[in-house]
Amino acid sequence: MNAPATPRERRQPTAQEFREMQTSPQFVELKKTYRNFTFPMSIAFFVWYLVYVFTATYAPDFMAQPVFGSVNVGVVFGLAQFITTFVITWIYIKYANKNIEPRAAAIREQMEG
Numbered sequence: 001m002n003a004p005a006t007p008r009e010r011r012q013p014t015a016q017e018f019r020e021m022q023t024s025p026q027f028v029e030l031k032k033t034y035r036n037f038t039f040p041m042s043i044a045f046f047v048w049y050l051v052y053v054f055t056a057t058y059a060p061d062f063m064a065q066p067v068f069g070s071v072n073v074g075v076v077f078g079l080a081q082f083i084t085t086f087v088i089t090w091i092y093i094k095y096a097n098k099n100i101e102p103r104a105a106a107i108r109e110q111m112e113g
Contacts, residue, residue, distance in 0.1 A: 010112040021111060030103045037095050041088060048084060052077050 013021075021027050056063050056074060063074035 013111045017111060021107065026103065026107055026110075030100065030107065033099050033103065037092065037099075041092070045084065045088060049081065052081055 055077065063072065063077065065073045067073060067076055
């Protein structure tokens, strides 16, 4: 009977190797790529959330305006919050798979491979 195949052993990098990698150009570029997406998107979503909260707090008459049937602007804004959360997540996954994961995998391979 054949023995099951074992996964390739990965080398455990030393603390010094991790410190050196943190200052390497490829790691700095990875951090920059990550931040170029996450910071602007986080700020945009936070501002959108604050618009929702402040509008609900300071313009309740506007939020109570009917859109159709018993659905009002507040309900539409609330649903839009959920929708934008899922859309941002989907956009981030696409962005990360294209721009972040290949760079992270290359660094991981260099460190552990």
